[in-house]
Amino acid sequence: MLDIEGASAIVTGGASGLGAATSRALAGAGAKVVVVDLNEDLGNALAGEVGGRFARADVSDEAQVQAAVDAASDMGPLRVLVNCAGLGSAQRTVSRDGTPFDLKNFEFVIRVNLIGTFNCIRLAASAMSKTEPLAEGERGAIVNTASVAAFDGQIGQAAYSASKGGVVGLTLPVARDLAAIGVRVNTIAPGLIDTPIYGQGEASEAFKANLGRNVLFPNRLGTPEEFATLALELVTNSYMNAETIRVDGGIRMPPK
Numbered sequence: 001m002l003d004i005e006g007a008s009a010i011v012t013g014g015a016s017g018l019g020a021a022t023s024r025a026l027a028g029a030g031a032k033v034v035v036v037d038l039n040e041d042l043g044n045a046l047a048g049e050v051g052g053r054f055a056r057a058d059v060s061d062e063a064q065v066q067a068a069v070d071a072a073s074d075m076g077p078l079r080v081l082v083n084c085a086g087l088g089s090a091q092r093t094v095s096r097d098g099t100p101f102d103l104k105n106f107e108f109v110i111r112v113n114l115i116g117t118f119n120c121i122r123l124a125a126s127a128m129s130k131t132e133p134l135a136e137g138e139r140g141a142i143v144n145t146a147s148v149a150a151f152d153g154q155i156g157q158a159a160y161s162a163s164k165g166g167v168v169g170l171t172l173p174v175a176r177d178l179a180a181i182g183v184r185v186n187t188i189a190p191g192l193i194d195t196p197i198y199g200q201g202e203a204s205e206a207f208k209a210n211l212g213r214n215v216l217f218p219n220r221l222g223t224p225e226e227f228a229t230l231a232l233e234l235v236t237n238s239y240m241n242a243e244t245i246r247v248d249g250g251i252r253m254p255p256k
């Protein structure tokens with residue numbers, strides 16, 4: 001079991017939703033959490049709540065993420081990275097009036113969700129490689145966030161599904177690369193989890209209630225805590241490596 005008591009942990013997208021719940025779970029297990037996000041107000045509030053630090057960084061920016069990794073290493077040996085930062089986008093490859101998908105938008109989604117995830121992995125793993133190894137040479141663990149859209153992409157999800165499919169695809173080769181430094185890598189593919197990603201207010205609540213009807217069992221959206229407990233297990237269970245796990249109540253997304 002990877003002991004994270006007193007170690008530092010980076011959670012990207014840690015200011016909101018899945019990242020916020022994961023930050024709380026890691027802090028509860030004794031880690032010193034660095035919340036990495038673009039949202040300063042929420043990021044500072046969450047960092048204060050969990051007794052950690054906030055580092056404002058765009059996950060796809062090399063220097064900003066390096067600064068966040070340095071801040072984490074100052075708090076204790078960096079042993080944990082959970083990549084939760086991400087965003088969605090809905091656009092058809094060709095819209096009904098024939099307009100093609102906006103290529104800049106496609107690039108942006110890939111940049112944040114896929115390149116951002118890999119940027120954080122490479123810089124955090126480099127810092128982890130310089131820490132003292134624990135039992136069996138273990139140094140740390142990384143958890144990425146993909147989506148069921150990596151497998152069951154819906155109409156309008158070309159960019160989002162490609163970005164998340166990329167995260168699933170890099171899980172095994174990166175786990176193989178990082179075995180040499182004693183760092184495990186796993187990915188969670190969430191289904192529909194109730195977070196601010198679906199917006200807020202009456203229309204969003206109606207939208208989410210409708211979405212929840214497709215879930216096999218239980219017949220509801222998931223909670224951020226149901227993601228966070230799995231993330232914590234993937235961090236601490238030393239025999240979990242190179243795997244992608246769906247947490248989705250059994251949903252298989254229909255075309256739309």
Ligand SMILES: NC(=O)c1ccc[n+]([C@@H]2O[C@H](COP(=O)([O-])OP(=O)(O)OC[C@H]3O[C@@H](n4cnc5c(N)ncnc54)[C@H](O)[C@@H]3O)[C@@H](O)[C@H]2O)c1
Nearest residue numbers: 013016017018037038058059085086147190192193195197
């Ligand atoms: N909620 C779901 O149903 C669901 C399902 C599948 C996958 N996911 C994935 O889970 C992850 C977390 O989503 P969530 O539902 O908690 O959403 P959220 O919107 O509540 O949180 C995402 C956070 O990421 C931050 N962020 C966005 N771009 C960033 C960037 N470039 N650099 C740093 N931070 C950035 C945002 O500021 C926000 O705080 C995302 O990758 C999302 O694609 C969510």
